[in-house]
Amino acid sequence: xxxxxxxxxxxxxxxxxxxxxxxxxxxxxxxxxxxxxxxxxxxxxxxxxxxxxxxxxxxxxxxxxxxxxxxxxxxxxxxxxxxxxxxxxxxxxxxxxxxxxxxxxxxxxxxxxxxxxxxxxxxxxxxxxxxxxxxxxxxxxxxxxxxxxxxx
Numbered sequence: 001x002x003x004x005x006x007x008x009x010x011x012x013x014x015x016x017x018x019x020x021x022x023x024x025x026x027x028x029x030x031x032x033x034x035x036x037x038x039x040x041x042x043x044x045x046x047x048x049x050x051x052x053x054x055x056x057x058x059x060x061x062x063x064x065x066x067x068x069x070x071x072x073x074x075x076x077x078x079x080x081x082x083x084x085x086x087x088x089x090x091x092x093x094x095x096x097x098x099x100x101x102x103x104x105x106x107x108x109x110x111x112x113x114x115x116x117x118x119x120x121x122x123x124x125x126x127x128x129x130x131x132x133x134x135x136x137x138x139x140x141x142x143x144x145x146x147x148x149x150x151x152x
Contacts, residue, residue, distance in 0.1 A: 003143070004031045006076040007104070008086050012036030012065040013043045014118055015082045018129050019104065021058035022136045029144060035072055037089045039065040048122035052129050073097045080104040080139065083113040108138035 007019035016034035023032040043065035045053070053060045066072075073079055073094050079101045081087045091098045105112055114132060117124040 002029060002031045003077040004033070004075055005143075006072060006079045007032070007034040007082075008037065008068055008079060008090070009034075009082045010036050010038050010086070010116060011043055011118070012039035012067075013045050014049055014125075015114055015116060015128065015132060017045055017049070017060065017063055018132045019080065019082075019136050021053065021056075021060065022129075022133050023140065025056075025058060026137060027140045027144075030140070033066075033072070033076075035066040035068040037068050037086055039067040041065055041067075048117075048125040051122065052125055056129070070094055070097075073101075076100065078102065078143070080107060082116075104132075104135050104139065107142065108135040109142075110135065110138075 005023065007016040007023070009016035012035050016036060020032050020034035023030070041064050045060055045063060050060065070093075073090065074097065077100065079090070081090070081101060081103055084103060087101050087103060090101050104114060114128065114135070117128045
């Protein structure tokens, strides 16, 4: 059974959706999903991200902004967040699962957060997409190479 990998951002309309879509294109070795700490099922991706997904041939029509739940964390083998405050949010609400929550950049061997491009020009979305793509590639390589996630 493939390991379950969860990507988390704020609204689940941009960064975590990018990470999930990119990961699904790169690897079929894991089961990928995404959610947001402040997600709302009425939210959709839009504008620049739709354009970038079309350019990259990443399907998104069925995406619904999904609120993060305890069950999602419990069922995931690893949870990758975009910003430190996402990890802090999870630590506050689900401290027993913090051992499988990682800042995407740190797990990939880099530093800092992945800033949210919401409301910015398309060039900022593209920059964020390209950075997340690079990070996700590194994370998947690391997970494949040494089974970099723990068995609970």
